Each structure stands twice: as C-alpha cells, then as structure tokens.
Amino acid sequence: MSAENAFDADNAVDIVRRGLRRIDLRRVDLRRLGRVALLGGSGRGRLPDAIEHLIKAHRAHYPEAGPEAVETLRRAYVLAESSHRGQTRKSGEPYITHPLAVTLILAELGAETTTLTASLLHDTVEDTEVTLDQVGVAFGEEVRFLVDGVTKLEKVDYGAAAEPETFRKMLLATGNDVRVMSIKLADRLHNMRTLGVMRPDKQARIARVTRDVLIPLAERLGVQALKSELEDLVFAVLHPEEYARARAMIDAAAARPDPLAVVAEDLRGVLRDAGIAAEVSIRPRHVVSVHRLMRKRGVEELGGCDFGRLLVVVEENADCYAALGELHTCFTPVIAEFKDFIAAPKFNLYQSLHTAVADRHGRIAEVLVRTRRMHRVAEAGVVALGDPHAAVEPPQGADADAPSGEGWAGPDPTQPGWLARLLEWQRAVPDADTFWSALRDDLAQDREITVFTAQGAEATGTFRLPAGASCVDAAYAVHGAGGHACVGVRVNGRLAPLGTRLRDGDTVQLLMDDSDTSGPDPEWLEHATTPAARIAIGRWLNQHPGLPGEEQPAKAPAARPAALESGVPHAEPVAVADLPGASVRLARCCTPVPPDHLIGFAIRGGTVAVHRAECPSGARMAADGRTAVPxxxxxxxxxxxxxxxxxxxxxxxxxxxxxxxxxxxxSQGVGIVSAAVEPPQEHRVRHTYTVELSDQQALTALMRAMRSVPGVYDVYRAHLTTAAVQD
Structure with missing residues (x-):
C-alpha cells in the first residue's frame, strides 16, 4: 500500500468517527475517500485499502470476526465498487463513497457481518445492472432479503405513490428483520450529511420526511446516535436561524472553562473512595437538545452545566445502584429528576439511571448511570443486538449466567410491539396517501403506556398503546377488526365510557357483543387516536353508508349493544310494523318499552325504526315529510x-x-349494556345507563330503586333533543 493510500484510509476512519460525534463530513474528505476507493490496490484475494478501516471498526465490536467474515466484506466491496464504477453523486464524488460511508456508520455502531455486507450492496440492485438473484447466489438469502428491503420502488411504476409505497415495503421487511431499517437509517444519515448539494426546496422536502418518519423510527429502534445527529441536521435545514442561535451558544460555552469538568472530577473521587470501578465522562448536548432547554428555561437561565451531562459507566447492574447511592449521599440529589429506566426499561430497550445532583457550590449536574452493555444499546439500539435470527441476548438486569436468550421474560426486542401494531393497521390501507398520513400520525405518538387486560377479576395479559389512547383504541388493539363489537368497558373494575383516556398501568375489561348487528358509532372517531382504530372504524362506516346516519343520537352510549350481564339474548322482534317484509328495530335514542306509544319510520334496507311517540327525533322526521309506518x-x-x-x-x-x-x-336483575358519567357541574352529576330488561314491567321498579340511592334526586327516561339513530 502506498503512503498516500495509507494516509487516506486513516483519514477516512477519522471522518466517520468525527461524523458519529456529530461533526459534518467535508467535501475534501469525501474526495480523499473516493480516491482510496478507486486507487487503492485490490489484487485477487487482497484486502482493498478502502475497507481496511471498515474491518478495524468491525473487529472492535466483533474481535472473533475471522477470515471468512473479512473475505465476505471484501467480495461485497469489490462487487459494489465495480458495479458503481463511473457513477458519481451530485456532489461529484465517486458513488462508491456513499455505500462505503453508510457501512462505516453501521460498523461503528456495532452491526454484524451480514448487515455490513448488505449495506455495501444496498444500492447495487437499484442503481446498477446487478440483480437480486445474483446477490442471493453470491451472498445468501439473508443479504438478498436485506438488499431487497431497502431497494426503492420505481417512480415510473408507482408515480407519486413511490415514496410512501417504498416505506410500506421497508416496514414490511423490517417486520421480518429489523436490520432493514438499520441500513435505511444509516443511509439517510449520510444523505443528510451531504444534503447541501441539493436545491433548497428538495433539501426541505427530504428534511421533513426525515423529521416525520425516519427520526421517530430511529427513536423507536433505540438508535440514539443516529437519531441525535439526524435531529440536528434536520433542524439546520428547516430552522436555520434557531439552529445558528443554539450553535452559537454551544460554541460560546465551549470557549469557557467547563464547570462539569470540576463536578466530574469530584464524582470520580467519590466513586473511587467507595471502591466502585467506573468511567466518568462528559456527554455534550447536541444542538436540538440545547434548543429545547432554551425554550423550556429561557436563554438567561442556562448555566455552564446545562450544555452537557455526566455519564457514569460501570461493570455490573448492581454497581449502577451502588454508584447512585454514593452520589445521593455525597452530593445533594434533585429528587424530581430521578428516573429508573433499569427496573423499567423504555419501550426502545433504553436502560439507565437518571438523576441530578448539586455540588457544594450549588452547581447542578445531570447524571446518567449505566453498564457498558446498557451504554452500547443506548447508543445503537437494535443494531447492537446483532443478528435477530440468532438467540436474543437478555438485557442488563436479567440473569447474567443464563444462556443467551434465557432469563428474560420480556418481549423480543427485535420484534417490538409498536412495529407489530403498525404492520397490523397498514395492511388495511390500500391507499398510499392514507397510509402515508396515518404513518406520520402513528410515529408522532412518541410515548407509550402499558395496559393490562382482564376477564372478570383475573388478569389475562398486557399490551401497549400510545399515551392518550382511549378504550376505543384498546378494543381495536386487542381484537383487531373485532373491536367493532365492543359495547362497554370496565377500567380498573369500574364501568367507564368508551372515550375514557387510559393511563399507564390501567386494567381494562372489554365488554363484547358477538351479534351480527355490532358496529362502531361515528362518535368513536372522536375518541380513537391510533391509526389501527381510526382506519377500522372509517372502513366500517364507509361500507355501511347511512348506518348510522341521520338518525344517530349525538351521545349514543355504545355501538349496537346486546345484553351482556343479564345473559338475555335477542329474540324475535317485540314490536311489529304494518309494512310487509319489514324488519323492526327499536330506536336507541329513546329506547321504547311497553306500554310506550310508538311511531315508526322506514329507513334503509326495508327496516322500520321504532320510536316512542313523544321522541323529538320522531317529531323531526315527521316534520321533514317522512311517512310514518303504523x-x-x-x-x-x-x-x-x-x-x-x-x-x-x-x-x-x-x-x-x-x-x-x-x-x-x-340487584334488580337488570343487565347494564353501557354507562356514561358526565363531568360534575356545581356538585351535580348525571349518569346515563342503557339497560336490558327481561320483563316489560321491570323499568318502573328499576327507576324506583335508583331513586332510593342516597344523593339521587331524579331518575327519568332519555329524551334527546338532537338527531337520533336507530341501530
């Protein structure tokens, strides 16, 4: 290897390492990297100069990577370089610099050989004459699948739908192998680093997609190193003035003595005296993080300790808590800032102890405490887990002596629940625009809650929902399209409206109706927050036009419920109409029971909606010229x-x-179909119950019994003044 090539290869290593520290690549550096790629010796069987640093980065995480792995990477690079030869990027650099830079990013994060091989080849099928079959024959089916997963769909075939359909394709592939999205994230990071050669309008479009889709995916997959840099790059494009302001504050702080250095040295002394082996370092905040602090506290309130956090890395899980105890003993803890993400990891695998302490001079420093493995996963997320088809390594805190994949009862981190839910609803959306909009909405929900399911008094399982989700969302999360049949819910053992917003740790018992008449109300759309629920409800309503329609009450308590607790099934109709062949349904707005006087109106499908004679909805339909049916x-x-x-x-x-x-x-032997409680007004409250009566005389006795409850001063039948619907 020539001295020039050796210099360039070493420089390329520095380029990538500095890039991971959020320092942009410079064009001159890319030119040098390109020269290494094109001029470096690569005789038969010889390692090309351009990937020597790639092998070093790979072996830093996988020291056991032997000649077979090296040879695989060499062959992949040779194929990529020869296939892309003559192609250049918009910046003028040889195209091979892009797949090489993407692969270096993944190697630094700790990706295994198969991912790196596919990364080197990720654009060959899309941009060269290489076919997927050739990739599969040369490198195996796993590499073929990964390359296929990140290959874009052609605009000539899909038109404006090409981008959303490409992401749909990638998500489906990610559902089978999360390494697909790892490659896509690294690919987007390098493209964002070199975005300056694009027109401003195209820069803004790519930045918005990155903000709305790629950054949330990086967060969910736990790839914090990529997420942070992507946030800064997007921020610089979309909000250049605010970016410059935050950047200037960081630069000004860097020019002054760092007070965190003093606190860090004190902290090292405390841990050393306690006999706890630990590495203490300063983690500078990235630009977007500083900007958020500026908006939260105000520029004047930011001190020197606010531009970074202290990171304490220890060996064992128990050492984390021992270090925390020493910190809280020798410094003054800020209790409100303490969070234990070791005992309760975040949904994206993140584990750390978070705290803040004040030293004797009153300087407050945020501190993160984690093990080496926690740190690796915190930075690289699923990338650090290696091959998802191999046994899953338990996270820190599981039995350290257990074999890989054992001693941990948690969900498979390579098949996260949020991804399963996303894949569930996307299959029901054929329209690309609807999918694209729903995907962004789904990814915008950046916090999850855990909800427990129950049958009677027994817990039956758990599932996760985005924060702010309602009981309607829970119904569709548990039952899929079967959520249409939900007619009521108990939250923590108490009846609650279907629109109730759930909190972390709530226990939900969904009350279901298996009859064919079950279906959602339009009102459910107001309560649904998840795309799965909204899409399912919207599809049902579109497939059943007019059902419900103009006759729907504004506050229908539930969707076409059947008797639940009374055990009374629907029998043949209890009312008849003088219209040959017509079926009869009792209107839910006024729920007539004998001996109420009745009035009927024909609606779609030859059905007659039966109302109480004094029902305002019936009067309105008569005033509109609808013919009454006896x-x-x-x-x-x-x-x-x-x-x-x-x-x-x-x-x-x-x-x-x-x-x-x-x-x-x-106690009256009456089944409650649904219940709703309105917010108190001046210490008064109104409860609404829809009940199932087995006897036509039971209503009077029920209302008398309800009036006997202390505090109840009136009980009466429903008389709605708004539009009503017959179910």
Missing part, C-alpha cells in the same frame, strides 16, 4: 324477549355514587 307492540312476546331502555339519574356528586347505582341496578 307499529305496535307484539301481543304475546316470545319467551326470552328483552327490552332495552336508557335512563338518566341526576344526583349530588359524591364518592362511590357510580358503584352504588350499578349495585342497585344489578
């Missing part, structure tokens, strides 16, 4: 016939009111 109660209802009624209880707000009312209702 209806009457069946003279002798069949055995097992049931009646549904909606009653409202006005009461003074007090603890246990809901429990007392539901207990009284149950």
């Amino acid at each position: 209806v009457r109660w069946r003279d002798a209802p069949s055995e097992g016939a049931s009646y549904r009624a909606t009653v409202l209880a006005e009461a003074l707000s007090r603890p246990r009111l809901l429990a007392d009312l539901t207990e009284v209702i149950a």
Whole structure:
C-alpha cells in the first residue's frame, strides 16, 4: 500500500468517527475517500485499502470476526465498487463513497457481518445492472432479503405513490428483520450529511420526511446516535436561524472553562473512595437538545452545566445502584429528576439511571448511570443486538449466567410491539396517501403506556398503546377488526365510557357483543387516536353508508349493544310494523318499552325504526315529510324477549355514587349494556345507563330503586333533543 493510500484510509476512519460525534463530513474528505476507493490496490484475494478501516471498526465490536467474515466484506466491496464504477453523486464524488460511508456508520455502531455486507450492496440492485438473484447466489438469502428491503420502488411504476409505497415495503421487511431499517437509517444519515448539494426546496422536502418518519423510527429502534445527529441536521435545514442561535451558544460555552469538568472530577473521587470501578465522562448536548432547554428555561437561565451531562459507566447492574447511592449521599440529589429506566426499561430497550445532583457550590449536574452493555444499546439500539435470527441476548438486569436468550421474560426486542401494531393497521390501507398520513400520525405518538387486560377479576395479559389512547383504541388493539363489537368497558373494575383516556398501568375489561348487528358509532372517531382504530372504524362506516346516519343520537352510549350481564339474548322482534317484509328495530335514542306509544319510520334496507311517540327525533322526521309506518307492540312476546331502555339519574356528586347505582341496578336483575358519567357541574352529576330488561314491567321498579340511592334526586327516561339513530 502506498503512503498516500495509507494516509487516506486513516483519514477516512477519522471522518466517520468525527461524523458519529456529530461533526459534518467535508467535501475534501469525501474526495480523499473516493480516491482510496478507486486507487487503492485490490489484487485477487487482497484486502482493498478502502475497507481496511471498515474491518478495524468491525473487529472492535466483533474481535472473533475471522477470515471468512473479512473475505465476505471484501467480495461485497469489490462487487459494489465495480458495479458503481463511473457513477458519481451530485456532489461529484465517486458513488462508491456513499455505500462505503453508510457501512462505516453501521460498523461503528456495532452491526454484524451480514448487515455490513448488505449495506455495501444496498444500492447495487437499484442503481446498477446487478440483480437480486445474483446477490442471493453470491451472498445468501439473508443479504438478498436485506438488499431487497431497502431497494426503492420505481417512480415510473408507482408515480407519486413511490415514496410512501417504498416505506410500506421497508416496514414490511423490517417486520421480518429489523436490520432493514438499520441500513435505511444509516443511509439517510449520510444523505443528510451531504444534503447541501441539493436545491433548497428538495433539501426541505427530504428534511421533513426525515423529521416525520425516519427520526421517530430511529427513536423507536433505540438508535440514539443516529437519531441525535439526524435531529440536528434536520433542524439546520428547516430552522436555520434557531439552529445558528443554539450553535452559537454551544460554541460560546465551549470557549469557557467547563464547570462539569470540576463536578466530574469530584464524582470520580467519590466513586473511587467507595471502591466502585467506573468511567466518568462528559456527554455534550447536541444542538436540538440545547434548543429545547432554551425554550423550556429561557436563554438567561442556562448555566455552564446545562450544555452537557455526566455519564457514569460501570461493570455490573448492581454497581449502577451502588454508584447512585454514593452520589445521593455525597452530593445533594434533585429528587424530581430521578428516573429508573433499569427496573423499567423504555419501550426502545433504553436502560439507565437518571438523576441530578448539586455540588457544594450549588452547581447542578445531570447524571446518567449505566453498564457498558446498557451504554452500547443506548447508543445503537437494535443494531447492537446483532443478528435477530440468532438467540436474543437478555438485557442488563436479567440473569447474567443464563444462556443467551434465557432469563428474560420480556418481549423480543427485535420484534417490538409498536412495529407489530403498525404492520397490523397498514395492511388495511390500500391507499398510499392514507397510509402515508396515518404513518406520520402513528410515529408522532412518541410515548407509550402499558395496559393490562382482564376477564372478570383475573388478569389475562398486557399490551401497549400510545399515551392518550382511549378504550376505543384498546378494543381495536386487542381484537383487531373485532373491536367493532365492543359495547362497554370496565377500567380498573369500574364501568367507564368508551372515550375514557387510559393511563399507564390501567386494567381494562372489554365488554363484547358477538351479534351480527355490532358496529362502531361515528362518535368513536372522536375518541380513537391510533391509526389501527381510526382506519377500522372509517372502513366500517364507509361500507355501511347511512348506518348510522341521520338518525344517530349525538351521545349514543355504545355501538349496537346486546345484553351482556343479564345473559338475555335477542329474540324475535317485540314490536311489529304494518309494512310487509319489514324488519323492526327499536330506536336507541329513546329506547321504547311497553306500554310506550310508538311511531315508526322506514329507513334503509326495508327496516322500520321504532320510536316512542313523544321522541323529538320522531317529531323531526315527521316534520321533514317522512311517512310514518303504523307499529305496535307484539301481543304475546316470545319467551326470552328483552327490552332495552336508557335512563338518566341526576344526583349530588359524591364518592362511590357510580358503584352504588350499578349495585342497585344489578340487584334488580337488570343487565347494564353501557354507562356514561358526565363531568360534575356545581356538585351535580348525571349518569346515563342503557339497560336490558327481561320483563316489560321491570323499568318502573328499576327507576324506583335508583331513586332510593342516597344523593339521587331524579331518575327519568332519555329524551334527546338532537338527531337520533336507530341501530
């Protein structure tokens, strides 16, 4: 190897390492890297000069990587270089510099040989004459799958839908192998580093997609090193003035003595005296992190310790808590800043102890405490886990002596729950624009909660939802499209409206109706936050136009519920209409029961909606010119016939009111189909219950019993003044 080539190869190593520290690549550096790629010797069987530093970076994480791995990478590079020869990037550099830089990023993060091989080849099928079959024959099916996963779809075939459909394709491939998205993230990082050669409008478009899609995916996969730099690069493009302001503050702070250095030295002394082996370093905040602090506290409130955090890296899980104890003993802890992400890891595998302490001079420093493995996973996320098809290594905190993949009962980190949910709803969205919009909405929900499911008094499992999700979202998360059949819910053992927002740790019992008439209300769309729920509800409503339609009440308590707790099934109709062949349904807005006077109106499908004669909805339809259909109660209802009624209880707000009312209702042998509680107004509250009655005389007794509950001053039948719907 010539002296010039040796110099350039070493410089390329420095380029990538500095890039990972969030320092942009310079064009001159890329030119040198290109010369190494094109001029470096690569005789038969000889390692090309351009990938010597790649092998070094790879072996830093995988010292056991032997001649076979090196030979695989050599062959992949030779194929990529020869295939891309003569191609240049918009910046003028040889094209091979791009796949080489992407692969170096992944190697520094700790990606294994298969990922690096596919990364070197990731653009060959898209931009050269190399085919997927040739890749598969030369490097195996895993590499072929990864290359296929990141290969873009052609605009000539998909037009404007090419970009969203490409991401859909990548997500589907990621569902089988998360390494696909690892390569895509590294690819986007290098493209963002070299975005300056693009037109401003194209820079902004790429930056927005990166912000809305790639950065949230990097966060969810735990690849913090890529996420942080992508955030800064996007920020510089979309908000250049604010970026420059935050950058100037960082540069000004760097020119002054760093107070964190003093705190770090004190901290090292404390841990050394306690006999805890630890490395203490300063972690500078990146630009977007400083900008967030500026907005949160104000520029004037930022001190020298705010431009970085102290990182304490120890050997064992127990050492983390021992170090934390020493810190809180020898410094003054800021208790509000303490978080334990070791006992309760984040959904993206992140584990650390977070705290803040004040030294004797009042300087407050944020401190992160983690093991070496935690640090590797915190920086590289799923990339650090290696081959997802191999046994999964348990995270720190599991039994350290257990074999790989054992001693950890948590979910497979290479098949995260958020990805499974995303793949679930995307299959139901054929339209590219809808998919693209729903994907951005889904990824914008950046925090998750854990919810427990229950059947009766017994817990049956757990699932995760985005923060702010409702019981409607829970129904579709648990039952998929079967969520249509949800007619009620208990949250932590108490009946609750379907629109109730769930909190972390809530226990949910979903009450389901298996009848064919089950379906969602349009109102559910107001409560649904997840794309899975919104798409399923929207599809059902589109497939059932007018059902519900103009007759829907504004506050329908639930969707077409059947009897749940009473165990009473629907029997044949309890009312009949003088319209040959017409089926009859009792309107849910006024829930008529014998001996109410009735009025009926024909709706779609030959069905007659039956209302109480005094129902405002019936009066409105009559005023609109709708022809009334004579209806009457069946003279002798069949055995097992049931009646549904909606009653409202006005009461003074007090603890246990809901429990007392539901207990009284149950004591009457009446099944509660759904319940809703309005927010108290001036210490008064209104409860709405839809109940299933097995006897037409039971309603009077029920209302009398409800009035006997302390605090209840009125109970009456529902009389809505808004548009109503027959279900």
